[in-house]
Amino acid sequence: MLAFRRGESGGAMEVFLQQLINGVTLGSIYGLIAIGYTMVYGIIGMVNFAHGDVFMLSAFIALLILLLLTQMLGLGAAPAFIVAMGASMALTALWNYAIERVAYRRLRGSFRLAPLISAIGMSTFLANFVTVTQGPNNKSIPPMWDQVITLTSGGAYDVTLSYRQILIVAVTGVLLAAFWFVVQKTPLGRAQRACEQDAKMAALLGVDVNRTVALTFVIGAALAAVAGSLYLLQYGVVKSTDGFVPGVKAFTAAVLGGIGSLPGAVLGGLLIGLIETLWGQYFSSDYKDVAAFSVLAVTLIFMPSGLMGRPDVEKV
Amino acid sequence: MTALLSISGLTAFYGSVQALRGVDLEVGKGEVVALIGSNGAGKSTLMMSIFGNPRARDGRILFDGQDITDMPTHEIARLSIAQSPEGRRIFSRMTVYENLQMGAAVAGFAGFEANLDKVFGIFPRLKERLKQRGGTLSGGEQQMLAIARALMSNPKLLLLDEPSLGLAPLVCKQIFETVKRLNEEEGLSVFLVEQDAHHALKLAHRAYVLVNGAVTMSGKGADLLRDPKVRAAYLEGGAH
């Protein structure tokens, strides 16, 4: 656990580059989860504590479908993964829709803490539900796409880029672009933004606020399911308690980026991913979670509106 | 004249505070009706309770013969009632254009371009500011945008809560003229709340006076304009 444990024998630059690549990969996943936190907070002012567990659930759904398709039906890795991710997006979205209806909607008008408490309950329920049905241990998939491209070689340390990492960053990029388009350019996205700013006024203009809030949960869950599927792909294993730590990190990302801000969530995700991997490399990998959580505390104390937090009214 | 909006025995509360105490009121098809009253009388509450916010506790609200008392707010809006509410409530992080798009959402986008031209004809200023964020407009420009946004839905009934607030006298006059023109040329029905009782009563076919959550007087705009009690309270610097 010594600092510079690889860098000591030279190749410090290569090590740094490698950790940048790893950090961006991890950060993509955090960013996808963070969007779910930030959107829900933006529209109903609630920290959806169960979102990390929704992410974990989505990874399990992807795992089960992937195993079914590859081991029982003998499908190839690529089509199996695409189907598994798509199905996980759909099923997780449905789950989250149900959660919103059952556990949050009725509490929306009551005191602020009520939905948060309900969300903590939902988080506990989801984690335990998966523990009971799937067991408490790691479940794994066979490694997929583990070929690597060697970027630098001959030095003390080879910098590599795995096919998986390329896939993760590419899928994240494409989905974020599509998502950004929906939010910025479609009537649906406009209604969503209108509800964020003034839900009562939006209703006065004919926007069905309940439906828009439900859609926010659906979209957040679908993106979390993409993150869950990619997480599974990258690490090969998932267990029922895996919702908590990535969930808190993604929440940290949302706060760091400025809660309510979509670009902020992505930026925050990338930063948390980088902080975590670089800290693990240069200081102590035992304390890499502590590093990420310290960021949460420091942000909340010194910069509560985050990096891209928005002032409500601005004069040009 | 057939009633487009008909309110009977309407009461509304904020928590345990009663804001409306059995209001009876009608707006006929093609009519301009004004509501005057001092601060805190419940005018804005009445405007908003037509949309169910706050919900009527007692009484009934009919629009075009349909009972809308318990209808969800967005469904009421979809019946083609539009409101430029108190405080303007522009979407401050959206551009002027997006605010207008939001206004048109109910009508679908069929007549969008034509409506856009129409509101630009009324408020040319908005055309110059199309890409600007709502929150960065001046107060008067925001008021124009709020009215324009309401017009974008092709409403049958237009509710205006203090449309002249914060506007320069000239723009204010222009807005009253616009309302008059839309009413005369397109048969738009208008229900407006106005602090400027003089202008409002001159413009309106009929008017109501609201005091402490209840209607105390009603009649032709011109008649109320001459009424000594109305003059004392709302026109000659009496109550406020």
Ligand SMILES: Nc1ncnc2c1ncn2[C@@H]1O[C@H](COP(=O)(O)OP(=O)(O)OP(=O)(O)O)[C@@H](O)[C@H]1O
């Ligand atoms: N959201 C609210 N919660 C509690 N009380 C409210 C709320 N909105 C209005 N009220 C109260 O209801 C009463 C009527 O308010 P309302 O806004 O309808 O008055 P108004 O006639 O529009 O006044 P103004 O001319 O100042 O706009 C007031 O006493 C006000 O304090």
Ligand SMILES: [Mg+2]
């Ligand atoms: Mg008012």
